[in-house]
Each structure stands twice: as structure tokens, then as C-alpha cells.
Amino acid sequence: MTGENSIHAKKTPLPESSINPKDLKGFIGRSDDLEHICRKLMGLEQGEVLTIKGAGGIGKTHIVKKIAVAVAERGLFSGGIHFIDCEPITDSRLFLFKAAAVFGLEHAEEDIWQHLRDHHDGQERLIIFDNFETLLYLNEQEEIKAILSKIADYAKVLVTCRELLKIEGKVDYQMRQLTTDEAETLFLSKVTWATKQEKELLRQEILDPLLNNNPLAITLITSDLPKGRALLWEFFISNSRFFLCCVAGTIPGIGPQIWVFQTIF
Ligand SMILES: Nc1ncnc2c1ncn2[C@@H]1O[C@H](COP(=O)(O)OP(=O)(O)OP(=O)(O)O)[C@@H](O)[C@H]1O
Numbered sequence: 001m002t003g004e005n006s007i008h009a010k011k012t013p014l015p016e017s018s019i020n021p022k023d024l025k026g027f028i029g030r031s032d033d034l035e036h037i038c039r040k041l042m043g044l045e046q047g048e049v050l051t052i053k054g055a056g057g058i059g060k061t062h063i064v065k066k067i068a069v070a071v072a073e074r075g076l077f078s079g080g081i082h083f084i085d086c087e088p089i090t091d092s093r094l095f096l097f098k099a100a101a102v103f104g105l106e107h108a109e110e111d112i113w114q115h116l117r118d119h120h121d122g123q124e125r126l127i128i129f130d131n132f133e134t135l136l137y138l139n140e141q142e143e144i145k146a147i148l149s150k151i152a153d154y155a156k157v158l159v160t161c162r163e164l165l166k167i168e169g170k171v172d173y174q175m176r177q178l179t180t181d182e183a184e185t186l187f188l189s190k191v192t193w194a195t196k197q198e199k200e201l202l203r204q205e206i207l208d209p210l211l212n213n214n215p216l217a218i219t220l221i222t223s224d225l226p227k228g229r230a231l232l233w234e235f236f237i238s239n240s241r242f243f244l245c246c247v248a249g250t251i252p253g254i255g256p257q258i259w260v261f262q263t264i265f
């Protein structure tokens with residue numbers, strides 16, 4: 001028996017279809033966010049919901065997955081780590097069904113709250129609800145929020161949302177914009193061939209001024225950047241193959257957004 005085996009034995013399994021540690025290998029920066037979110041998560045009282053709030057593409061899903069991996073490696077949440085994407089959920093029944101499945105009660109005949117009150121196994125569970133903002137446009141949003149609050153009596157609940165979640169017992173964490181150093185590291189992890197001059201242009205004209213250091217914008221742009229151009233700047237401004245338009249604005253109820261429209265001519 002090696003020490004390594006005993007460490008592996010203690011890990012909490014991750015939901016394979018939604019969280020793959022390999023996808024998070026290129027995670028950049030945000031050590032302060034990771035520390036603060038973990039502390040808030042572990043300090044949640046019964047009935048409290050932790051909401052990670054931030055603009056589209058800022059990195060909410062990425063960071064909660066990173067946290068899930070970190071707590072799984074430490075063997076926390078022996079009752080399981082669960083990831084629920086809220087985007088396909090269309091009503092409160094489906095929401096309740098998905099939440100009940102975490103406790104193995106999706107097909108329970110009786111009232112699941114009654115069942116949990118009487119038979120909860122007392123095991124620690126983590127439930128991540130991703131893209132919760134999509135539920136805030138449904139007619140049944142109040143019922144859904146009530147279910148969310150009730151679930152938090154039986155599990156630690158972590159939510160990602162573009163908007164402020166108006167429910168009782170919530171703890172908020174506002175995601176900050178990446179620093180220019182972090183944004184540059186992310187950009188250069190994908191565009192390793194950039195010249196010194198291009199790196200300067202990135203910092204001065206592109207990352208913060210044009211892209212708000214937004215990781216989604218950086219990911220989209222670098223995925224199509226042809227290798228070997230003389231200057232990145234020239235590419236962004238006058239290349240005839242792509243047209244890049246970033247509009248930083250505010251959409252009521254959604255918050256600051258970055259829209260990146262990329263068109264192949
Ligand atoms: N710290 C990071 N290091 C490396 N890549 C990152 C980081 N944060 C985000 N990304 C990348 O940026 C992209 C957008 O991140 P993510 O999907 O987490 O944003 P989001 O805030 O959840 O967006 P949305 O509101 O649309 O759900 C992803 O491709 C992700 O891999």
C-alpha cells in the first residue's frame with residue numbers, strides 16, 4: 001500500500017459529465033477569489049446560498065468547477081458533489097426533480113421535504129447550480145427560489161448567476177474582472193508566438209481597453225487568430241478576414257456585458 005493510494009481513496013468523485021479536472025489545467029490567476037469563495041462556501045450556515053455573481057464570460061463557471069475539483073481532492077462532501085446546469089430547466093417541477101435526484105429522491109412518491117426531514121442521512125453534499133439567471137425569466141421563478149432555499153437546509157448550495165439573486169439567506173460573491181496581468185497570461189497561453197511588440201500592443205490597446213480583460217472574449221479571439229501575423233493590432237483593426245466589435249454596455253437586469261461579434265468575410 002502506498003501513501004498515494006490512500007490519498008486517492010479519500011477523493012470525492014466528481015460528476016464526470018460536467019466537471020473534468022483536465023479542462024481546468026489551464027486555469028489562470030484568481031488565487032484570491034478561490035480562497036475567498038472556498039472560505040465563504042465552507043462557512044455557509046444551514047439555509048444559506050452562496051451566489052457567484054458576475055458578467056457573462058467573466059469566469060463564473062470555470063471558477064466553481066475549479067473549486068469543485070479542489071474540494072473533491074480533499075475528500076470533502078462525502079454525500080457527493082453535484083453540478084446542475086439551469087439553462088435547460090423550464091419550470092419548477094423540473095427544477096425540483098433535478099434537486100431531488102441529488103438525494104436519490106427523484107422518483108419518491110411522498111413529499112421530498114417530508115422525506116428529507118425524516119430520513120436525511122446527514123451527509124455533506126455540495127450542489128452547484130450554474131447559469132441560474134436563466135431561471136429568473138421564468139414565470140415560476142419565485143417557486144424555484146423557494147425550492148433553492150429549502151435545499152440549502154440539506155446541502156451546501158453554490159450558484160452562478162449574472163444577476164443579483166433576491167432570496168433570503170444569500171451570501172454574495174462578486175467576481176472581479178481579470179487583472180491585465182492575468183488577461184495577458186491567458187492570451188499568451190493561447191498565442192505563444194506573439195512578438196515583444198505584439199505583447200506591448202496587447203497590454204496597451206487590446207486587453208483592457210478593448211476586451212475588458214474578459215476571459216471569454218480572449219478565448220474566442222485567440223481561437224481564430226492566425227499564426228505569424230506581423231502585428232496583432234493590425235489584425236484586430238484592419239484584417240479583412242475578421243471583424244471584431246466589442247461593445248461594453250449595460251443591459252437592464254443583466255449587468256455589464258461584452259458582446260464579441262466575429263464575422264468571417
Ligand atoms: N481563470 C481562468 N483561466 C483560464 N481560462 C478562463 C478563466 N476564467 C475563464 N476562463 C475561460 O473563459 C471562458 C468563459 O468562462 P466561463 O464560462 O467560466 O464564464 P461565465 O462567467 O460562466 O460566463 P456565462 O455568464 O456566459 O456563463 C471559458 O472558455 C473559460 O475556459
Ligand SMILES: [Mg+2]
Binds near residue numbers: 130
Ligand atoms: Mg457560466
